[in-house]
Amino acid sequence: MPFSDFTNPYQNPANIPQDYRQHPNLQKLLLSDGSGKYVRPLEDPVTIWAIQILEQEYGVPLNAMELELSNITASRQMFGRSDLIIYDDRYVGSGTGLDVAFIMLEAMEPSKKFEGNEELGWNYHFKQLEVYMSASPSARYAILTSGKHTKIYRRDLDYPRKLEPIGDLPKYESAREAANHSPYKVIYNTRKPDDIQTGLQPLTRDKFREVLGDTRSGCHSILRDNEGLQPQEAVDAMVKFLFAKWYDEQATIDLVKQTEESRAYVFSVSNETDPERLLVQVRDTFEKAKQWERETLAKKFGDDLGVRLAFNEADVLQFKPHTTMEIVKRLQPWSLRKSSADVKGGVFEDFLSKTFRDDLGQYFTPTPVINLMVGILQPTVNDYVGDPACGSARMLTHVLDYVRKQEYVKTIANNGGSAEGINPEEPTQEFIKFRDNHLFGAEYSRTVMHIARVNTLMNGAQYADLKVMDSLERLGSITGGIIEGLPERPGFYMGGLTMILTNPPFGSKVTNENVLKDFAGRDGVTKKKGKVVKSIPQEVAFVNRCLEFIAPNGKLAIVLPDGVLANSSTEDVRDWILRWARLKAVISLPQATFAPYGAGVKTSVVVLEKREKPLTVQGQLELGQEIIKADEDYQIYMARIDDIGYDAAGRMSLSEDQAHEPPQVKETIIDFVQKLGW
Structure with a gap:
């Protein structure tokens, strides 16, 4: 360890090297009255000796050092700062200043006993050093020296005030x-x-x-x-x-x-x-x-x-x-920035949804299902797209990628078929506007919101409006009492979105009386025969909330358990849905779709188009003139997908190239567009 053989070479301030004396970071050692004397005659020679060793032996640049001597008084303050702070110099020369303390040095009088308990002695300085280190989360090394004796410590990460003695200080590698x-x-x-x-x-x-x-x-x-x-x-x-x-x-x-x-x-x-x-x-x-x-x-x-x-x-x-x-x-x-949107999406497709399916499966929708929903809804740059149960926001990033590709193809066509000069990541100004202003997500779990936010950031959508929110809370709590959405207020407001894609959690019941009454107060699905029901399946509540968020003629694709579509006990739910929306498509998914994620329930993708004006209960029951006018040329697309790309154990049933968009998914999208479309 170079901290040895102390002969007090700088006991006389005149012996300080000229480049040290003139360096702005070291001028605090001397009194400002021009006398050339030390501020602390006994300790400062030790400090300058240590500075020289740190620079010459360990490679610490002087511009990474800062002295803390400006507030020294006769009685030192216990909660000040270390005598010398060595910063990480990554941002040196940038004009932003250095603020990440890396090493702290405490100097003391050479006459004090090694590890002694006398006043202002070794143990006193060591305790101060412990305090300084614990107050700075970035500080990793500490040096306590009297010149005659020196100890170097490393901070224990688990116990910030605990300093562990180490043999020597590693070499400091400057940014340059x-x-x-x-x-x-x-x-x-x-x-x-x-x-x-x-x-x-x-x-x-x-x-x-x-x-x-x-x-x-x-x-x-x-x-x-x-x-x-x-x-x-x-x-x-x-x-x-x-x-x-x-x-x-x-x-x-x-x-x-x-x-x-x-x-x-x-x-x-x-x-x-x-x-x-x-x-x-x-x-x-x-x-x-x-x-x-x-x-x-x-x-x-x-x-x-x-x-x-x-x-x-x-x-x-x-x-x-x-x-x-x-x-x-x-x-x-x-x-990560140069990688394509497809690849960056793969981070969350493969690493998160597959590796951690057992623990986080509830937050992930299989990629083939997302591609099916996006392909059916066919979003454009003019849509305001939301997911009130967004999980990792993969629905939104798939929509973003779909719109980007559509705009890229359109721009090439408008450019005489040439891709020259066109940025495939940002093909049009319309796409940039869509990316920055038309994507909305809500997620109840703050932990999962970490994933959602980073997913959208890495896909270039740093302005996507994502928030931690319970989408089934009373509507007034969500909107702040605002009752109008588009065109002035896009997002999670009444009529604030033109499109929703979502796979809400299901299997639980909504029993909060205030929430149930809130839905019923707007002729919601929780109102049955003039009374408010005592509970409702969570997925049904999400259908209600989605149809409130969507503007008239807006599109909704939602994954629902087949029981909602077939059980006699949910007939009133189906009647309510048909009053508020036209049933556009029902696409049955195989039993294995969610089995790898711990859910064996049979599901379908239900696609709805919100009516301009909901039908009245009486008009629906009588199947009278109101429905005839509202449903002229009303067709429903029905399909069944038998192979989603993997079996119930999650083993691929297709080649990897086909796994994210299996042939049956592609065929279903094409068939829907040809037979029905929008």
Whole structure:
């Protein structure tokens, strides 16, 4: 350890090297009266000696150091800051300042006894150091030195105030050094400043599957083996890593443009990388990603963002250094931003819905079913699309991808059949407007909202209006008493959407008397023979709520248990639905559809078109003139899908190329469009 052989070389302030004396970060050592004397004659020589060792032996740049001497008085304050703070210097030169403390050093008088208890002695300074370290979540190392004696500590992640002695301090790799030998960095060309090279490759779906892995390999097994995480905890952890990685790619490019010099990504490791430093950088990147999201959403939604944020203040990305290192190694070569929407969607298709089907199955709809619903409804850039039980928001991202592809094809056709100069990710201004303003999702679980928000972010829809919300709450609580939707108020208002695709939770009952009365007060399905029912199946309540959210002539595709369609006990429900909507299609799904996700109930996709004006109960019962006029040329499309692409155990029954859109799903969509359409 270089902290030895102390001879007090700087006892006389005049011996301080000139470059140290003139450095703005070190001038606090000397009194401001021009006398050239130390602020603390006994301790400051130790501090400058330690600074020189840190710079020359460990590679700490002076501009990463900050002295805390401005408020020193005769009686030192217990809750001040360490004498010397060494920051992570990733953002040095960017003009944004350094705010991520990495190492803290406490200097003391050389005459004090090693580990002694005298006043202002070793144990006093050690206790102060414990306090300083625990107050800074990013600080990983601590140094306590009297010059004659030095101890170096590492903070225990599980017990923030516990400092563990270690033999030596790892070498500090400056940001500039990291960029010199990092295999993954943004390269700045001084001769062509706009020619910025990132060095990352787009992912294929197979490669992403390999990187993220399953219970036997990849990131999943790392989180399981190193951290002991359960599947749902591993999902949350992996989503945080992906969020930080996605942000790091753009933030590093922005940093290079600010500093005009090459920089390594945070998600980049080499043989020189200190795992503890990497942990701090990844944690800070996640915090900055949260801040970016907060500022981005505030531009559109204002400051009341509690229900819209992917992560709150309490959410952190901090695992064991070795775990962080191994996850970064697997993610570092690949670009989440450059990867296509299809591939990014694959993160949530494969990694989440398959690997974790047992624990999170209730939040996922099989991809073939989503493709069926989107293909039947045929969304356009003019639609306002919502999902009041959005789970991971895959319905919405599939709609986004469908509309993007349709706009891309249309733009190529308008460009004489040439794709030259057309961005396939943002083919038209109409698509950008749709992406930023026409997508709405609600989810009851805040944990699952993490997944939904990151899913939409990675698909470019950072402005998608997602919120943590109980969609079956009293309508006034959801809308704030507003009773009108489109055109002024799109979203979850009365008539605020033109299209809903949803797979609501089913199997439970809604028994809240206030909610049941609220539905009944608007001629809802909870009103039977003039009275309010005592309970209603959850999926039926969602049909009611969806038809309230949809504007007249709007489209609804919803997954429902077949019992709603066939049981005699739900005849009144079917009658109510037919008063409010035209039945457009019923597509029976195989028994195995939801079996891999722990639900064996037989289901169908029901497609409805909301009437301009609901039929009256009397008009419906008499099958009179009212229905004849309302249902002129009224046809219903009926179909059955026998092969959804896998069996009840989740084993694929088709090739992988066909699995996400099986032949029967494709045929059903084409058949619907040809025979009925919209």
